[in-house]
Amino acid sequence: MTYTSPAPPTSPPPNEPPIVSIRDLQKVFPVPGGETVALKDANLSIQRGEFISLIGPSGCGKTTLLRLMADLEQQTGGELLIAGRSADAARRERQYGYVFQAPALMEWRSVLKNVLLPLEVMNVPGDRVGRAREMLKLVGLDKFERNYPWQLSGGMQQRVSIARALAFDPPLLFMDEPFGALDEITREHLNLELLRLWRETGKTVIFVTHSIPEAVFLSTRVVVMTARPGRIEGVVDIDLPHPRSDDTREDPRFFTLATEIRELLKKGHA
Amino acid sequence: MTYTSPAPPTSPPPNEPPIVSIRDLQKVFPVPGGETVALKDANLSIQRGEFISLIGPSGCGKTTLLRLMADLEQQTGGELLIAGRSADAARRERQYGYVFQAPALMEWRSVLKNVLLPLEVMNVPGDRVGRAREMLKLVGLDKFERNYPWQLSGGMQQRVSIARALAFDPPLLFMDEPFGALDEITREHLNLELLRLWRETGKTVIFVTHSIPEAVFLSTRVVVMTARPGRIEGVVDIDLPHPRSDDTREDPRFFTLATEIRELLKKGHA
Amino acid sequence: MTTLRPSRAAGLGPMLIVALIAAALYWPLMLAANVGPAGRTLASGAELDCKTALACASQLRNPVVPAPAQLSQGFVRLSTPVTSPLALPYNVGVTAGETLLGLLLATVTGIGLALLLVASRAFERATLPWLVASQTVPVVAIAPMLAVLLGQYGVQGFLPKAIIAAYIAFFPVAVGMSRGLRSADSLHLDLMRTYHASPAQTYRWLRFPASLPHLFTALKVAVTSALVGSIVAEISTISFSGLGKMLAENSRASDTVALWVIMGYGAVLGVTLVALVNALERWVTPWSRR
């Protein structure tokens, strides 16, 4: 795999607008006999090249926030800019890839063809099949390229969906609990691969996870959310050095940060 | 909540047959142009009152093993006995509850009605609605009883499905990554609740997880599996004292056991 | 859970057993159905080759339900010589041809309409009620008029029947296909949206494949509709051959037994056509397991 422009992580070019800028963002769902406030007064600014993790109790609005940024849902209040433009414009420019919480594979396509989908839709030039195979290899499923989704286990399906999102090499990645259904070994392997990709390509990643260690290990910043109404409880800067490795987890600072996030989470839960 | 018969964990009554006994169990799926060996030469014996975790790489056959025990799939080889009877007989006696990897809620039923389902089907006497509400409270969703499944986040749906499996108080519980989609705080809370339930009721739990700490924290034994063909790589006895609490995680033995499992897993991955 | 579902390759055994039971029940049922008319016919002084109502029940010239011997004679009479344009095999072929052409027309129209219905809310609102209405118009009543209208432009023979067949077959296709096009999973639609796929791309890569199961379900309904349509068309418009033509002729000639034999051929043709659609479905959608 060859990627160009290895951007320095966490140091955006000066004067560039933040890639994500959120002001007083709000999302209310109407439900029979009332409404659910899924997100309230969210404020956040993300610079190009950051790796942001969203963490928070189940039902606190993480998915909702991602969907708003991806222009899959319309906010009911506040302001949201992606790379200085509207979410809609960013989507039109194919700025981001999205890994859904559920695999969302197309049952009529084989594994390989599922990964090929974005390349075909976007008419990406070059050896598409080669590229798709490369991605499958990355997630350890190169041997399954001819299977259909229903012949895979839950975790395997989720990995295909990760390969699909990476296939067209978008500058921004939204990932909704991508590694939730994976075993720790596979997960750690993919963590490292993701970090390498991020480092080498200068992508911005916005990542939902339930694992505090994972959030600390991967991120430049961790956004901690609280439930009902969903709010941003706090943002923790992860000042661990890059590149990270298995050793990072041994760093005492790692432990401190994890505890800090843990406390924030507990506070949100109460 | 009142439960009778608090059985002493890990000490089955003498002469009782193992609640699960597996010999050379095998499951082969036919796939176009070949077959997938999902499970091979599995041998395992589980005593009443145990808490067994299954852990292993994605696609190694954990779900398959659970489905075989639950009589949802027919083995292609070997022998399988539940409480000395066939899996079919055990199922007919409503010996177990099953939490699927996906929530599998019925979209035409509200949250409360979903939890009520097994009580209605089994014609459980007494205050069913009260019981269902109690279970929803346990998983922190008592405020959502009138919502429909699609109005819940992924993790919330999974919690409803846990409440549903617990509702009819089965002696044996199969749980397929029940906490995978939950945040750490909720997860730890539910871990403790599950352990309490297990301790107080003498249930046998067979639990699939990807989290090594979770497996160690919860189990009496951890079964480590390897992928393709799915095999049992090893079984680790968790000799940590009961009842367990947050302090358990500080126990040096906890760390040793986790590392042991980790090594086994790594071995299986290679 | 494979054990809970019947496999496609279910044996022919049960069908055979049901057929045998039906065969065993046929004789008594036939007698029961015919004994009344036979008795009344005898009572009215008709000269038959039989004396008692029971004896006559199996040899009425125009039975309510024909006797097996009558059926088999009728079958041979109407099926031979096999290559004759007056015999059933050739006429079945003609009707099959009209039906398939009608189905093709119906499929093209139905899919076209479905695209319009799904693409334009204005179109749906303006026309859907009238599409439903078009199906409440009795074809038998308008088929002759339609054939006459087409006839003056030189459209005669095969084509008017196919068009009438298409008239009743397009509707299930349109409804099934629009349901299918709308059946795309919302997560998949979201996915295509994140790719900023054009509507055409969303159709090509998502809506079309997702609609195939619905389309085929509809086609199975449509193919029998088309068959009924072409038979009706043959009866009610100028036709030189076909099952409908034979039905009309034999009904004018009071040949009840022949009607049963032709109906039998029609039913077999219907099942064959449905099986054909099934085979096509399995070929087009290899991913579907069941």
Add this chain to the structure above:
Amino acid sequence: MTPVRTAAARPGAALLTAAALLIGVGGLLLVALTLPVPGDGTPPNARLWLAGILALLAVGAVGVRGAAQGESRAARTLPAAFTLLLAVLGTEALLRAYAVPAGLIPTPGRVLSALWTARTVLLQDTYTTFVLEALLGFVAGTVLGLGLALLVVRFRFLERGLLPYAALFSSIPIVALAPVIVKAVGLDWPSKTVVVAVTVLFPVVVGAVRGLQSASRLHLDLMHTYAATPAQTFRDVRVPGALPFVFGALKVASTLALISAIVAEFFGTNGHGLGFRIQIEVGRFGLDIVWAAIVLASVAGIAFFALVNALETRLLPRAGRS
């Protein structure tokens, strides 16, 4: 997710819509009135008028499109009404322009007046065909069909042994079936009711069986773990999942019922019913009454369809988001 465009939100568009509708409908009305009724006076130059009529129809279509914007009640119902109006006026104008004899195709105006002048007979016929034959037959066929579907799903043997024959029977056209049933049951309305019941039966069986078998695998697995009785699985999983399919089949059956009743009347009547009326009037070239009867059949069919539709929305407040 696209923002909803409403005519109200854009006054310019609303004005344009109104103007287009006015020109389309008013123009056609004017044309229809200017042209002589076929038979009165000299036939006009058809080709010239054709161009004008098509142009007016096109303008009207633009108006209909405009009227369909938004989610108001009017936007839902008016377009269909305007389409009908345009179609009726367009047909009237075309038939006049081409001076088509009333004995071949009557103008909508004549059909309307026939509807009025023959109203008592036609209403009586509608009662016979719609209520006695179609409705009763539909109910009987549906009840039987659902019962059969239950049996078929309950006993797998029947599914394999009987269901294939259902397909066999459903491909027997009514035109072949009706004479046999009329012969067996008689010429009065019950024979038509039986024909309707038989034709309704098969779509209902097939739809219900398909629906009952469409249950999600995971849900069936779940009930399996509860060792639920087949009856319970039925009630809690299969039936809720089957309802959409059953209603789909019922909608098809509702239009089928009416057509079958009419067609069956072609094979013998005691002088009542829309099918009888159509048949007898065709022979007299009273095509205005024929079309009036067809219109009534259509209206009854649509009403029937709408009834089933309303029942569906009532019984299935679908939880799904679109």
Add this chain to the structure above:
Amino acid sequence: QKLVPVKVQLKWFPQAQFAGFFVAQAKGYYKAEGLDVQFLPTGDQSPIQTVATGTADFGTTWITDLLTARQQGIPVVHIAQLFQKSGYTLVALNSSGIKTPADFKGKRVGVWPSGNEYPAVALLKKYGLTTSLDSSVSNPSVQAVTYPFDPSIVFPDKVDLVSAMTYNEVDQIVGLGYPLDKLKIFNASDYGINLLEDLMFSTERTLANKNFKGSGQSGEDIAAKLVRATIKGWNYAVKNQKEAVQIVLVNCGNTCKGSGTRSSAASHQTWQMAEVAKLYNAGPTLKGRAGYLDPATYKANVTLLKSLGILKADPAPAAVTYKVWEKATGKK
């Protein structure tokens, strides 16, 4: 030379009822006139519709059909009258005790729909009887039922009287096991209801066409040739009935066999040929004017139809032309 293609719509399935046409075709009479004639088989559509829209050039039908069509503005024109007498009957079993039309009161009568019910209605009206076919009557004295032509559907268990053409359905009823001596047959013509049947017609447009299908001949000329050859065919057929039946049998599909499954096509068509010969050999034909529409009979028909309320007024004179017949036969 090149033959002019001509399409003729028959009003029923091929059988001896159209023997003259088939004989003319087989003997080459049409070809001799320079015509290439194709017979279109019947369907549920009326011959009027096929001819009026130009799907066929000429057709056969019966008088009521033609005049009611004319009344509804369809410009069809009578050009030749083949059958000079009505073959319409109502048939009862002798055992029913029905002796005269007056006995029909309170009985069930089976009639054919689609305009074929008029002779029965006329007969009943003549005896002061009303039927349920007339929707303005509240207490009809005769219960009429309609059915699709095949008498075996209703006779004798569902109706007391059933419609039958002398040349077809009567023999079908015989085939059901009721020989003629068990039947009471009411011939409509015996009771003064002589609505004329098989006639030839075309449209004003076709007849006025100066260049019929590019043949250089007028529509009227073609019509005359067609009528001439057809009459020649008919004359031959009624004289050589055995041979005519053989020719007919070649033309029929499944329809010639008559009632039920037992009687042979040949014997049924032999009967039919004999019966249609009687209808052909009547009135003007006996005076050597075959194909001529007797103005007196025509007038009587019009009067009858007006009294029944079927015709509201006298038909336009253009409904009938004698020019074609005159051109064909050279007679006046």
